[in-house]
Amino acid sequence: MAGLEALARVGFAVPMRPSAAVTVLAAALALALAGCSDRGRSASAKEPASTKTRIRFQLDWVPQPEFGGLYAGLARGYFAAEGLDVQVLKGGASVAVPQLVANDKVEAGVMGADQLLAVRVKGGRLVAVYATYQVSPRALMVHDANPARSLEEVWRGQNPVAVEPGQSYVRWLTARYGTTPPTVPYQGALAIFEGSPLLAQQCFISAEPVDMELLGKKVRTFPVAASGFSPYLGVVAVSEAFQAEHPEAVRALVRALRKGWTDYLADPGAFNPAIAAQNPAMSLAAMNRAAELDRPFIETQFTRRAGLGAMEESRWAELARQLVEIKAIARAPDLKGVFVGE
Amino acid sequence: MTGPTGGRRLLSTVGPPLTVVVFVLVAWQAADTIFDPPAYLLPGPIEIHRAFLNDAPRLLAATARTGLAAVVGLAAAFSLGVIGGSVLSASRFLRRGVYPLASLLQMVPLVALAPLLVIWFGYGQRATVASAVIVAVFPILAATIDGLQSTDPGLRELFRVYRAGPLARYWKLGLPSAAPAIVTGTRVAAGLAVIGAVVGEFVSGFGGEEAPLGIVILSALRESRTDLVFAAVGLSAAVGFLLFGAVSSLGWLALRRWHA
């Protein structure tokens, strides 16, 4: 969902978050109608061994550094070398990625770990294969004029906070601080935030603050992860059916992504122009800066040991426990096979 | 309307749609039970009902809040539409100049316009009401203009014979002639006002315990709680239905002389 926040600079020209509601609903209905007849198909339809495995790769937002490793991998031909035919589908406010993947409308998609578990509890068979953000870059951002000096002060204050309704971190903060500030829907843009000195707004540390910085405005950011809630974000997931049928392709996908991310982190500036070309709304300067800020959330002690994108069972278990505790999901999900490791 | 005929009439009005609704619900539940699609795709009526019961007080409060915004929006749209339509139909120049622009209101996707409402009106009910007004005003405006324009030429001549002034022509002839069209336009607008309010809430509604239906829907979508989404959507449809019914009844009362 980093895309949403990073969208800031786009203003109102881009599809707004709210339309997601209607479209997702329509999509859910359409999927449901198609679902029954479709479910068995992908399991039985064998692709000819000679051709490359097609991977329709559904982003949850427009191209930006958040997907840097994917674009680096494509540029270097790592996917093709692994026998994968990766077709990137740009995302937007109206794309319900978890539902599309769970229902085999695309082979792979990007989502938050919390979203993945919510769909899994509701019967969606999703498997996480690669976790881009090891630490959640989610933060609340306030203007310099805002008196709040900590996450807690923002959340216990009287000033409105723009959040995406239904984001699990909202429930988390409410449970943690025992209260909730007036929350308003996050618009996917900076215009309202810019004009409201006392409004706090959700962001990715690598996105909106960069925009505000480039606009010459001073903001402070308070990472949500510091309060103990840090789901994997930018998680690449496939359906259980696809994983069962193409385990080698899934491993190949992970290898190529990891190589792509390694190259990207080594020199983001080499790949950003290609990404910027696909997203005219975000400046190259902002992309270069965002890539730098993203680095500590992507590359950690753990990934240096286990590899970029790798996941730990304990993290999933912790997230599941937290989501149940804050009632974001009704019951503990079955975590068996929730992610594939090495 | 006497008691028994009234009862029979009510039954003949409500009976057929009720039968269809019951049939659809039963078929839906049956299909849900037989095919058992994952809950994130399509919940069955029983599941949706359960989601409603689990959250009933909050959902009903949300419904009341959204309904109030829709009612206020519809009332404002009614005043604006009738007054605006009357002014426009009084001047050919204004009609030619303003009407096409006004008709743009219904062509602009509300979702694209809604964020601006927050900038203009701030968060909360005012932006929500404004959103409802934007979608509801055009059908009323158009109906008012059409109604006024299609006044019986014979009656217009009659008023000319009596040398009635423009105000008398408007109050005693134009407006009463346009009343049935205005009622029809307002009925259409009633459903739209609810949609407008919900879309307005998508961008301007406050979250938390006092969240209106629009925010409940957004949250539930994000949390993949499809059952709750359906429950909230069902409630907003119920609000639209009630508002439509209320406008129809008021219209019937106001127009009972027309169809006596």
Add this chain to the structure above:
Amino acid sequence: MEHRAPPDPSPGLPLRLEKVSKRFEESLAVDDVTLHLAPGSFTALVGPSGCGKTTLLRIAAGLLPPDTGSVDPAPGTAGVSLCFQEPRLLPWRTASANVALPLELAGVPRAERRARAQEALARVQLPDSGGALPATLSGGMRMRVALARALVTDPRLLLLDEPFGALDEITRQELDDMLRALQEAHGFTALLVTHSIAEAVSLSDEVVVLSRAPGRVAARRDLSHVGHGAAARQSARFQAEVAALQTALDHAAHPGVPA
């Protein structure tokens, strides 16, 4: 009603159309018509269809300006009233409120216009239908309400554009007789456009026959000796006048054929 002055003893207003012509785009509708109606007289205007009868009546009513010629009384003169072919009642108003409309538009106070509307309804023999909505009334009753509306202002000149044309024969004769009685009682000048010769003969003192379009005065017949009402309609004189007028009308419609 004691609070109102009794009708003027000689209330009829003369109508004078002098050399009136009217053209609609390329076709001449009325050609050089001169018509003088004496105060208190009842004149019928007949002619082949499309001959400009209605146009002439509308010119007389001031609804259409003539291209040339003059009209007296001038348009807008008080005391001129018009009864259309159709009732033209406001469907949302009761009969009484419809009848009161001309008074209402003239600014007459509510109580007075109520009383006068009731009186006018009584004159057209609908004393008990004041509260009825037009949709609940028969065609004949609606036309009577329209007539009451035309009479409620106590006109001195009443212009009637085939008001009973759409009614069945019996109702029409009934209304004809009522109209004539009202005219005699109140003394207004009346000009009636009709396509029915029998109606013209039974109602009027004089019949003016217009020629085929463009309308000119083709013939005039004095009927003051015929008399009015049901009994007169049975008389030989009545039948003779109808026959004579029919001939005049045929001649007006087909000028080539000898009368």
